[in-house]
Amino acid sequence: MAKKSLAERLKMVDNISKKINEKAGKDIVGRVSKSEAMQEKLKAKFISTPSMNVNEAIGGGWPVGNISIVTGKEDSGKTAILLETIGKHHRENPDFVAIWLESEASLKERTLDMFGIDRERFILIEHDRDGAGEEAINRIEAYLAAGVADMVVINSLKCLVPSEEFKKDMNSLQVGAQSRMNAKMMRKITAIVEENEIAMVIVQHLTTQIGVMHGDPLTLSGGVAIKYGAMLIVDLRKLSIQESDPIKREDGVKIGVTVKKNHVVVDRFPYVKTQYYAIYGQGTEVYLEALDLAINQGILSKAGSFIRLPDENGEAKIINGEKMQWQGAARFRQYCMDNPLFFANIQSMIKGEIVNMSDEEVVEAKIEEEDIKKEMEEVLDPEDVIAIASKAKKKKK
Numbered sequence: 353m354a355k356k357s358l359a360e361r362l363k364m365v366d367n368i369s370k371k372i373n374e375k376a377g378k379d380i381v382g383r384v385s386k387s388e389a390m391q392e393k394l395k396a397k398f399i400s401t402p403s404m405n406v407n408e409a410i411g412g413g414w415p416v417g418n419i420s421i422v423t424g425k426e427d428s429g430k431t432a433i434l435l436e437t438i439g440k441h442h443r444e445n446p447d448f449v450a451i452w453l454e455s456e457a458s459l460k461e462r463t464l465d466m467f468g469i470d471r472e473r474f475i476l477i478e479h480d481r482d483g484a485g486e487e488a489i490n491r492i493e494a495y496l497a498a499g500v501a502d503m504v505v506i507n508s509l510k511c512l513v514p515s516e517e518f519k520k521d522m523n524s525l526q527v528g529a530q531s532r533m534n535a536k537m538m539r540k541i542t543a544i545v546e547e548n549e550i551a552m553v554i555v556q557h558l559t560t561q562i563g564v565m566h567g568d569p570l571t572l573s574g575g576v577a578i579k580y581g582a583m584l585i586v587d588l589r590k591l592s593i594q595e596s597d598p599i600k601r602e603d604g605v606k607i608g609v610t611v612k613k614n615h616v617v618v619d620r621f622p623y624v625k626t627q628y629y630a631i632y633g634q635g636t637e638v639y640l641e642a643l644d645l646a647i648n649q650g651i652l653s654k655a656g657s658f659i660r661l662p663d664e665n666g667e668a669k670i671i672n673g674e675k676m677q678w679q680g681a682a683r684f685r686q687y688c689m690d691n692p693l694f695f696a697n698i699q700s701m702i703k704g705e706i707v708n709m710s711d712e713e714v715v716e717a718k719i720e721e722e723d724i725k726k727e728m729e730e731v732l733d734p735e736d737v738i739a740i741a742s743k744a745k746k747k748k749k
Contacts, residue, residue: 402636411617424588439467455479455511485512499548508555531575538581585613604631
């Protein structure tokens with residue numbers, strides 16, 4: 353029997369795909385070139401963290417449609433960066449919904465307020481003795497299957513107790529009970545997370561490997577299944593603050609970030625390291641982080657203690673009669689805090705969304721025409737708004 357031509361085979365593929373999709377009630381198979389649903393599934397999407405350094409290291413943020421693991425030693429900012437991420441997107445996106453499974457009893461009301469979390473769009477699942485860890489996972493699976501959340505966090509997997517442990521006394525051994533529970537969970541939820549485009553992040557503790565004589569004895573606990581199921585593994589460690597650091601020990605903490613696995617961003621070396629600062633009572637220090645990135649990219653210049661936004665001659669730019677120059681990082685930080693739209697533009701320039709900052713663009717928070725019109729109509733005439741939006745659109749291209 354002669355083999356069918358390519359055109360005949362592709363026609364058969366399309367017919368089979370159509371029948372499968374009709375039966376499933378959704379686009380679940382199809383040629384990538386013809387199926388918009390398949391094209392959309394292949395796009396990498398992220399929920400950005402508050403730290404630009406972390407976003408750059410991991411590819412853009414917590415990957416949507418995948419499971420990520422945040423691990424590290426105690427008091428290394430694992431919970432904080434996830435709560436701050438949720439608070440950030442609650443402020444930026446009125447439709448953003450987050451689900452939080454708490455098994456450590458560490459979440460407090462004041463923490464939600466500190467990070468600006470909207471309680472209306474924050475669903476809390478508690479881990480209790482009834483049904484134990486298995487039932488807690490069933491509860492979270494129900495939300496995942498319904499597709500009601502944008503981000504789901506388990507804090508933490510290590511503290512989810514299998515029912516087998518609750519049923520037996522302290523002298524009884526339950527070898528591998530938690531690893532078996534974790535393996536079953538990863539098998540069940542991986543496809544659901546991908547199908548409903550949810551960014552799921554699991555906080556997991558490190559455990560000591562007995563007998564390790566060289567290197568780091570700490571390893572990710574919970575069995576190998578969670579390592580295979582996760583597309584991103586990030587390790588956080590608290591670092592010592594030195595005299596040269598921009599903050600003091602009383603101000604906050606310095607956190608080192610090491611990417612242990614990254615199957616989301618495949619076009620570069622994945623095992624990168626970075627760091628960020630977190631201020632007590634405030635969260636991630638974004639201003640000094642942006643300052644370093646902007647200087648490295650040539651967006652801002654530094655001569656001695658002076659920091660400036662340079663013009664074409666290298667001198668401090670004059671915007672709305674104000675000289676864009678600051679003596680010391682502290683004054684630059686304060687200016688950014690007092691002028692959030694200016695800081696938003698600095699962040700956009702770092703991301704490459706704005707090539708150069710003009711006098712008018714200093715009052716823009718975003719580059720898209722709709723956002724520019726919405727934010728600027730109160731301060732400019734309609735004709736000016738359209739002109740500035742058109743200029744920004746050309747620069748984006």
